[in-house]
Amino acid sequence: MAPRDHGAILEPEIEQVAVDEEGLAQVGNGLQEAVERGLDRGRDLSQMGVGDDEHAGGHGPKLGAAPERRKQRCCILPDVISTITLRVNYSETDQMGVVYHANYLIWFDRARTELMRETGVTYKELEQQGVYLAVSEVKVRYRAAARYDDLVRVRCWVRDLASRRVTFGYAVERAATAELLATGETALVSLTHHHTLTRIPDHVVELLKPVPDPVRV
Secondary structure, eight states: OOOOOHHHHHSOOOOOOOOOHHHHHHHHHHHHHHHHHHHHHHHHHHHHTTTOSTTTTTOSOOOTTHHHHHHHHHTSOOOOOEEEEEEOOGGGBOTTSBBOTTHHHHHHHHHHHHHHHHHTOOHHHHHHTTOEEEEEEEEEEEOSOOBTTOEEEEEEEEEEEOSSEEEEEEEEEETTTOOEEEEEEEEEEEEOTTSOBOOOOHHHHHHOOOOOOSSOO
16 A cells, blocks of 8 residues: 555645636726726716716706706796685675675775785885875776675786886686676875875885786776
């Protein structure tokens, strides 16, 4: 029996693996091309403005001036038509059982006051600035009768605006059916506390934008 070679146990055999030099070269070339394509794409995206916005987190299109455009649009007031809803009180009717004609003017006044508030200025604020809006002309066209306990809707909007005069339009409707009960307009002039004509303040002119009539007045 041949003696054991204890040295062979301590020195394991190492398998010789043939290396495909040509294959490695092809893999290396492929990786290099992929890296170059990635760099080229990054340059293209940077030229398109992608990933440069600090709020975009490196993804999505660059916002650029879009936030500024949105900011400008938000400062443009939309067309304002205010609406109030009220129920006819017994005290508002006359002997014939319908709303007394003069009470429509009170409804106009309430709707106009709410419109002013919704546009961003109130009568109280104007008077504190020394400007008073006084009614100079009224027109009302009665179309159908409102009666006790009817729920009515009164809409108000700006019809016309000049330097010292503003005209409001009104539509009174039956809330349940949208039946038109009355239409009208009031013209108001701007006065000082001495009751002399004065210009409507510029900031008020910016708020009171005329809109098209929603109904025929």
